[in-house]
Amino acid sequence: MPEPAGADDGLLVRITPRGADRAPRAAEGKRAAIARAATELFLAQGYQATSTEQVASTAGVSKQTVYNQFGDKERLFREIVLGVTATAEAFADALAGSMDDLDSPAGLDAALRALARRYLTTVVSPQVLALRRLVISEATRFPDLAAAYYERGPARVLAALGDLFADLVGRGLLRVGDPTRAASDFAFLLLGRVLDEGMFRVAGPVPTPAEIEASADHAVEVFLGR
Amino acid sequence: MPEPAGADDGLLVRITPRGADRAPRAAEGKRAAIARAATELFLAQGYQATSTEQVASTAGVSKQTVYNQFGDKERLFREIVLGVTATAEAFADALAGSMDDLDSPAGLDAALRALARRYLTTVVSPQVLALRRLVISEATRFPDLAAAYYERGPARVLAALGDLFADLVGRGLLRVGDPTRAASDFAFLLLGRVLDEGMFRVAGPVPTPAEIEASADHAVEVFLGR
DNA sequence: GTCTATAGCAGGATAGAC
DNA sequence: GTCTATCCTGCTATAGAC
Numbered sequence: 001m002p003e004p005a006g007a008d009d010g011l012l013v014r015i016t017p018r019g020a021d022r023a024p025r026a027a028e029g030k031r032a033a034i035a036r037a038a039t040e041l042f043l044a045q046g047y048q049a050t051s052t053e054q055v056a057s058t059a060g061v062s063k064q065t066v067y068n069q070f071g072d073k074e075r076l077f078r079e080i081v082l083g084v085t086a087t088a089e090a091f092a093d094a095l096a097g098s099m100d101d102l103d104s105p106a107g108l109d110a111a112l113r114a115l116a117r118r119y120l121t122t123v124v125s126p127q128v129l130a131l132r133r134l135v136i137s138e139a140t141r142f143p144d145l146a147a148a149y150y151e152r153g154p155a156r157v158l159a160a161l162g163d164l165f166a167d168l169v170g171r172g173l174l175r176v177g178d179p180t181r182a183a184s185d186f187a188f189l190l191l192g193r194v195l196d197e198g199m200f201r202v203a204g205p206v207p208t209p210a211e212i213e214a215s216a217d218h219a220v221e222v223f224l225g226r
Numbered sequence: 227m228p229e230p231a232g233a234d235d236g237l238l239v240r241i242t243p244r245g246a247d248r249a250p251r252a253a254e255g256k257r258a259a260i261a262r263a264a265t266e267l268f269l270a271q272g273y274q275a276t277s278t279e280q281v282a283s284t285a286g287v288s289k290q291t292v293y294n295q296f297g298d299k300e301r302l303f304r305e306i307v308l309g310v311t312a313t314a315e316a317f318a319d320a321l322a323g324s325m326d327d328l329d330s331p332a333g334l335d336a337a338l339r340a341l342a343r344r345y346l347t348t349v350v351s352p353q354v355l356a357l358r359r360l361v362i363s364e365a366t367r368f369p370d371l372a373a374a375y376y377e378r379g380p381a382r383v384l385a386a387l388g389d390l391f392a393d394l395v396g397r398g399l400l401r402v403g404d405p406t407r408a409a410s411d412f413a414f415l416l417l418g419r420v421l422d423e424g425m426f427r428v429a430g431p432v433p434t435p436a437e438i439e440a441s442a443d444h445a446v447e448v449f450l451g452r
Numbered sequence: 453g454t455c456t457a458t459a460g461c462a463g464g465a466t467a468g469a470c
Numbered sequence: 471g472t473c474t475a476t477c478c479t480g481c482t483a484t485a486g487a488c
Contacts, residue, residue, distance in 0.1 A: 030472090046366055048274045051463055062473050067465070136425045137363035140272055143428045150426035184419050185448055192414025195422070199362045200376035202369040222411055225451050256454095277481060288455050293483070 031069050033059040039080050043130040047077055047138050077138070078145055084131055085152040091122060092160035099164060105173050109220065116190050116216035119157075123191050124207055129198040136199070158183055182223075190219040257295050259285040265306050269356040273303055273364050303364070304371055310357055311378040317348060318386040325390060331399050335446065342416050342442035345383075349417050350433055355424040362425070384409055408449075416445040 037059035041050040052073055056063040070076040095115065102111050122128060139146035165179035165186075176182040194207065194215070207215070263285035267276040278299055282289040296302040321341065328337050348354060365372035391405035391412075402408040420433065420441070433441070 044366075046363075049367065052465085053463075063464090064466085064474085065472060068471065073464070132425075133362055133365060136359055137272075139359060139426060139428045140270075141275070146426045146428060150423070154422060154426075181444070185415060188414045188418025188422070189411060192418035192421075193410050195418075196380060196414070197376070199358075200365060200372045200380075202365045202372060218407070278483085279481080289482090290456085290484085291454060294453070299482070 030059070030061050030065060034061060034066055034069055034076075035080065035083070038076055039084065042077065042080055043127065043134055046134060047141075052076075074142075078142070081131075081135060081145060081149055082152070085149060088153040088156060092157045095119070095157065096160045096164055099168065102168075102173060108168070108173055109224065112220045112224070113216055116186075116220055117212055119187070120190055120194070120207075120212050120216055121209075124194050124198060124212070126203075126206065132195075133199060133202075158187055161187060186219065186223045189223055190216065256285070256287050256291060260287060260292055260295055260302075261306065261309070264302055265310065268303065268306055269353065269360055272360060273367075278302075300368075304368070307357075307361060307371060307375055308378070311375060314379040314382060318383045321345070321383065322386045322390055325394065328394075328399060334394070334399055335450065338446045338450070339443055342412075342446055343438055345413070346416055346420070346433075346438050346442055347435075350420050350424060350438070352429075352432060358421075359425060359428075384413055387413060412445065412449045415449055416442065 034055060038050075038055045041055055041058060052066055053063050055076070056066050059066070066076070070079065095118075098115055098118075099111050102108065135146050135149045159180075162180040162183035165174060165176065165183050168174035169176060169179055197204070260281060264276075264281045267281055267284060278292055279289050281302070282292050285292070292302070296305065321344075324341055324344075325337050328334065361372050361375045385406075388406040388409035391400060391402065391409050394400035395402060395405055423430070
């Protein structure tokens with residue numbers, strides 16, 4: 001049976017491999033459309049303020065299809081939140097290998113500044129801040145989900161940074177006592193203020209590249225001992 | 227008319243001045259009881275999960291009395307949140323005057339460590355973390371309230387710390403370029419990690435005094451340049 | 453001013469036709 | 471598997487007796 005004419009909910013249909021035997025195209029497309037709609041709505045409005053009916057109509061399906069695909073609202077929410085943390089994993093991997101080609105202590109300063117800019121730019125994005133707010137909002141109701149998010153997201157990135165610092169220490173490029181603690185110091189010197197403000201100033205202005213550069217340079221300067 | 231026997235909701239009645247003509251004692255007592263119950267329930271469960279009926283029964287009054295006293299649920303919530311920030315004001319004032327008797331640079335290190343311990347102890351308390359979580363949870367629904375909380379709470383304390391640092395610089399006890407930025411650096415070096423973890427690990431273990439002391443000492447050490 | 457009772461409504465979840 | 475129609479619970483807010 002062909003798609004009804006006039007429907008423009010087929011954006012993600014191409015993800016489905018051609019000619020797959022199980023999981024017909026239409027089903028995968030609808031599941032993906034529901035996930036996209038739910039992600040958008042949860043991030044913008046929160047868990048409670050988003051109704052399953054709203055998710056269904058935004059995705060262009062009926063409410064019952066949402067329940068068929070995801071069971072109930074809570075499972076839909078969990079799948080959305082943990083799905084988004086996959087991007088944090090990719091970011092942590094990118095950080096970990098970002099100084100492989102550094103071979104002299106002289107280049108450390110510039111390399112750290114570049115890393116700081118990337119790190120800060122990622123964290124201050126409205127999407128990341130909205131996700132943090134969303135998870136914190138439901139931390140009382142779903143404590144295990146909040147803990148899982150923290151492990152896969154912020155803690156994973158911090159650990160990658162700690163590994164990177166330990167590697168730099170081993171290669172004689174950086175001198176710190178405890179690389180793990182140094183990573184934490186560096187991260188919050190860099191991110192603490194914007195993360196704090198970002199939680200309370202909803203839809204506030206995103207820092208300009210110039211502001212990000214200045215903040216990153218300042219954090220590196222303080223971290224390396226003024 | 228005397229208080230009914232067996233009622234133990236009169237804890238805050240003494241706040242009412244004796245013999246006040248307007249605002250009879252009973253009314254003030256009930257209003258305070260409602261405020262206490264609402265504070266407790268909002269902090270523990272959040273805004274949406276707390277019903278006005280629950281507030282009424284916890285306070286020992288009827289639902290209608292809650293509406294008579296506070297108008298509606300939203301106004302009750304706003305009054306609770308902004309009321310709690312009064313304690314932040316007191317804390318900021320205490321910080322500001324905490325180094326008035328310091329007169330030699332040699333004592334700076336110890337004085338900063340003491341300040342750091344008090345600051346950290348206050349911020350990691352379950353009440354403060356719960357309040358942060360509560361305000362962030364409703365930041366999308368009540369953006370102006372979240373901004374007001376931030377101004378009266380965290381930002382006010384940061385500003386007081388900046389003033390203190392500026393004063394220390396003026397008296398030749400501390401050398402930093404920009405006292406405001408230095409205050410921010412110091413604060414997030416000290417608080418960043420526990421604040422971040424505290425948002426996601428609900429009902430997690432409160433740091434012991436020994437852990438707080440170690441964190442405070444470390445932050446001061448890094449801040450003063452290792 | 454306070455209580456009991458209730459209106460009015462929204463949202464999660466399901467039943468049954470196709 | 472999907473859609474339409476519906477049930478039922480729980481919540482905010484109000485009306486009316488005292």
